Amino acid sequence: MLENFENIIDHGQVQVEDGLPKDDVVKKLQDIYSQLPIDQITGETWRQLVQLSFLKVIRKDAIQANHQMTPDTIGLLMAFLIEKVTAHQDIQTIFDPAVGTANLLTTVMHQLSLANHHQLTGFGIDNDDSMLAVASVNVELQKLQVSLYHQDAINALDIPQCDLVVSDLPIGYYPLDKNVANYQTRAEKGHSYVHHLLIEQAMNYLQPGGFGVFLVPSDLFQTKESQSFVKWIQSVAYLQGLINLPSELFANKNAQKSILLLQRHGGKSQQAVKVLLGEFPSFKDRTKFAAFMQEINQWVATNIVK
Structure with missing residues (x-):
């Protein structure tokens, strides 16, 4: 391929x-x-071609779960949400600390470029050279301005502070305890959750007032580490939303994912009067889905500082 x-x-x-x-x-x-x-062939069509080709590779080669790509259904929902909450911000740069094949990153870049009428600059980090090889052809075919780095995103990064962070985070434990000595989200004992660490790292490279939009486990705040994780969030960012994805997207309820919406302190940011909570309705119920989208529009209009 x-x-x-x-x-x-x-x-x-x-x-x-x-x-x-x-x-x-x-x-x-x-x-x-x-x-x-x-x-x-347009950039968006190239993105879809790479995605479909990679899906065929996944089926034929029985590729492991960590090498899957973010499905369009999820990527487009995240892009929709990002477009709404950043409508009054000048988004020039975007960063993904777990970029994988760059399908999610480029989905969001295309959506925002259409809304902002200018091309964004992207930065992607991944420690898997196979995934980065796919990401490399992906962004080159799409003619996007994306710099890709083959490294452990937990270590110091050679990128600027960006206007926006988006990521489909890997789930599990980070094995190199010495690397996380300076992280506030590290576990007191044993290995730390890699998704906690990557969220903290991502916020370090986010401009004041910028949004971090992450795909996370739906039980993110129900683990033994959640209390300290929430305490860290409150010290650097506003927790503006947590929306469950439709349960129909997940064969196993325990594998359900949510979209976490954080906004870094500073700039014109402030805590939303009402945190955006809920679950996207089934895609099959167009009426309920459209109504929920309208609720999001209303929430943005009344809670996000212009």
């Missing part, structure tokens, strides 16, 4: 290494590439 996309990026020229692919395969590939309207 990656070789094909790299060939397409190279204007349909097939890269041959160590005599492979053979001449007959090269000709076959070039014939296929020549039929593609490469210069006419």
Whole structure:
């Protein structure tokens, strides 16, 4: 998959290494590439093509759960929410500390570019070179301005403070206890939750008044570490919302995810009078879904400082 996309990026020229692919395969590939309207395909269409191709890879190669990509249903909901809450902010830069294939990052970038009428600059971090390889062709095909870094996002990052953070966070424990000695969200005993650590790190690289929008476990505030985690949140940010995704998206109720909405202290930010809580209705019930979207519009209008 990656070789094909790299060939397409190279204007349909097939890269041959160590005599492979053979001449007959090269000709076959070039014939296929020549039929593609490469210069006419939009960035959003390229994103969808990469996504569909990767989904086929996942099924065929039985790829592990951590290598899945954020589904469009979730990515578009997050993009919708972000567009609403940042409508009165000038978003120029966006950061994902667990960028993976960059499907979520680029979904949000496209949505905000349409709303703001200018291209954003993105930054993505991941410690998995396979995922970053997919992210690299993804952003290059889409012609997006995204800098990708292969590193552990828990360590110091060489990026500027950004206007917005968005991330589908990995869930589990972070094994390198020495690396988190300076983190406020570290566990008192044993390994710390990696999603807690990444949220703290992300807020460090967020401009005052900026939003961090994270895909998190729905039981985020029901664990033994939640009390100290909430205390840390209150010290640096306003907890503006927690919305459960439709339960129908998850075969196992214990795997249900939510969208966490944090706003860093500073700028014009202030705590919402009413925290945005609830659950997206089923996609199948269009009336209830549209009504819930309208509730979000109303909440933004009355709770987010313009």
